[in-house]
Amino acid sequence: xxxxxxxxxxxxxxxxxxxxxxxxxxxxxxxSLPVYTTPEVQGVYDAVKNLPDSSVVMLTYDYYPSTLxxxxxxxxAALHHLFSKDCKIVTISNIPLGGPTIAERVTRELAxxxxxxxxxxxxxxxYKANYVAVMKGLGSSIxxxxxxxxxxxxxxxxxxxxEVDSYEDIDFIFIVADNATADYWVSIVNAQYGVPxxxxxxxxxxxxxxxxxxxxxxxxxxGGMKGAAEYEQLIGHKDRAVRGMDAQSLIHLLIIGLVxxxxxxxxxxRREKGIGR
Amino acid sequence: MRxxxxxxxxxxxxxxxxxxxxxxxxxxxxxxxxxxxxxxVTIIFGLALxxxxxxxxxxxxNKIKRKQEGWFxxxxxxxxxxxxxxxxxxxxxxxPMFGRNEGSLYYWLWTRISEPMxxxxxxxxxxxxxxxxxxxxxxRSTESTLLLLTAVIVMLSRIPxxxxxxxxxxxxxxxxxxxxxxxxxxxxxxxxxxxxxxLGAASMSLRIILGIERTYMGKG
Numbered sequence: 164x165x166x167x168x169x170x171x172x173x174x175x176x177x178x179x180x181x182x183x184x185x186x187x188x189x190x191x192x193x194x195s196l197p198v199y200t201t202p203e204v205q206g207v208y209d210a211v212k213n214l215p216d217s218s219v220v221m222l223t224y225d226y227y228p229s230t231l232x233x234x235x236x237x238x239x240a241a242l243h244h245l246f247s248k249d250c251k252i253v254t255i256s257n258i259p260l261g262g263p264t265i266a267e268r269v270t271r272e273l274a275x276x277x278x279x280x281x282x283x284x285x286x287x288x289x290y291k292a293n294y295v296a297v298m299k300g301l302g303s304s305i306x307x308x309x310x311x312x313x314x315x316x317x318x319x320x321x322x323x324x325x326e327v328d329s330y331e332d333i334d335f336i337f338i339v340a341d342n343a344t345a346d347y348w349v350s351i352v353n354a355q356y357g358v359p360x361x362x363x364x365x366x367x368x369x370x371x372x373x374x375x376x377x378x379x380x381x382x383x384x385x386g387g388m389k390g391a392a393e394y395e396q397l398i399g400h401k402d403r404a405v406r407g408m409d410a411q412s413l414i415h416l417l418i419i420g421l422v423x424x425x426x427x428x429x430x431x432x433r434r435e436k437g438i439g440r
Numbered sequence: 441m442r443x444x445x446x447x448x449x450x451x452x453x454x455x456x457x458x459x460x461x462x463x464x465x466x467x468x469x470x471x472x473x474x475x476x477x478x479x480x481v482t483i484i485f486g487l488a489l490x491x492x493x494x495x496x497x498x499x500x501x502n503k504i505k506r507k508q509e510g511w512f513x514x515x516x517x518x519x520x521x522x523x524x525x526x527x528x529x530x531x532x533x534x535x536p537m538f539g540r541n542e543g544s545l546y547y548w549l550w551t552r553i554s555e556p557m558x559x560x561x562x563x564x565x566x567x568x569x570x571x572x573x574x575x576x577x578x579x580r581s582t583e584s585t586l587l588l589l590t591a592v593i594v595m596l597s598r599i600p601x602x603x604x605x606x607x608x609x610x611x612x613x614x615x616x617x618x619x620x621x622x623x624x625x626x627x628x629x630x631x632x633x634x635x636x637x638x639l640g641a642a643s644m645s646l647r648i649i650l651g652i653e654r655t656y657m658g659k660g
Contacts, residue, residue, distance in 0.1 A: 178571045182570050196604055228554065264551070296482050303472075303474065422588065426579055
């Protein structure tokens with residue numbers, strides 16, 4: 164086996180080891196390069212910034228625990244920004260697997276930092292099955308779809324929910340999602356009820372969301388951990404996403420390097436064998 | 441009767457929900473009827489979840505009873521399902537361990553077992569993707585070369601180090617990637633896909649409402 168053939172056939176265990184090192188290295192030696200702001204993230208920041216103080220905002224936790232690394236920093240940054248503007252927050256999840264529990268954990272933690280009270284400043288509606296029917300139903304009456312909140316308290320007993328009963332009472336929707344629910348928030352709620360919204364989506368989903376940015380249906384977009392890092396930087400709360408950018412940088416560079424190596428080995432190997440001349 | 445009732449139900453509910461789009465949901469009768477239908481949908485889906493629980497229990501119980509290969513995993517499935525589901529469904533007033541709030545058994549199991557396990561499984565993808573990209577991403581044709589180059593440029597533009605590297609060539613290079621690749625080629629293709637999928641969904645909905653498409657009844 165010559166050098167080119169070896170280059171094109173590196174054992175996968177070496178690749179796994181390199182990945183492990185690339186992920187761990189930034190925790191030992193942080194690089195912390197500056198993150199530049201893209202217009203999409205600036206759009207999210209401006210949309211929230213321009214909301215009148217004490218606006219009612221619906222924040223969605225439409226993600227599974229598998230994508231927490233990308234999505235939770237978005238939710239945390241959104242809560243920092245919204246609570247700092249004294250916005251009233253209604254959280255909802257269209258994902259049964261974890262969504263309501265993540266909403267409970269993250270919102271309570273951030274609310275405690277800002278001295279916000281459950282029921283008055285924020286409410287966790289929890290989860291109801293079939294997101295298309297839920298999104299449509301909320302337009303008629305939130306109480307008809309969610310008679311009680313996530314912990315079973317009737318909505319009528321929560322001061323915030325006495326003022327909020329449909330999209331007409333909601334000023335803005337901040338979607339954080341890792342799946343198709345984001346499309347439905349736009350195509351059902353924005354298109355039919357005209358509620359302004361922005362979206363935080365995983366990096367895999369983000370390219371699709373550009374279409375909704377282009378149509379003006381989304382005011383802004385946080386794409387993956389990079390989008391979350393940009394948003395954290397804009398609101399002045401550098402947190403998990405900014406820290407995670409070092410590891411993501413190294414992994415991206417490693418993958419690019421491996422692709423280059425693989426192609427180099429492939430083409431040089433073919434050239435030596437005289438194939439393709 | 442077994443065919444007519446579902447077809448008529450699909451037609452009536454489909455027409456009401458479609459027409460109500462043009463009417464006020466709070467003041468008109470059709471809007472209120474639509475609200476009722478949507479409430480029913482969430483209730484029926486909730487019952488479907490309960491049915492799923494019955495089904496998963498029955499399938500796994502039979503596996504254990506017959507001592508089929510991997511029966512021990514079925515025991516784990518049943519124990520996990522019930523340990524998570526039952527305490528979370530019981531009222532908090534009975535015990536702080538019940539319900540889904542902080543301090544409950546469900547919350548503890550979820551945050552300490554389910555969440556880290558699911559995140560770990562997903563994180564492992566990075567290792568497989570790195571290995572797969574190295575093995576499969578070859579510039580064998582013009583199309584694959586274009587795909588490869590675009591992927592490399594977009595990957596670079598999505599990380600601070602790559603952004604810094606691209607700015608060494610031209611200060612505006614990462615912005616051009618955003619304008620021409622993400623907001624140009626990507627946007628137009630995504631828009632085409634979305635419009636195509638929407639047309640497909642509309643035609644399928646019409647087929648269901650008009651009773652042409654009946655596969656939802658379990659028959660072709």
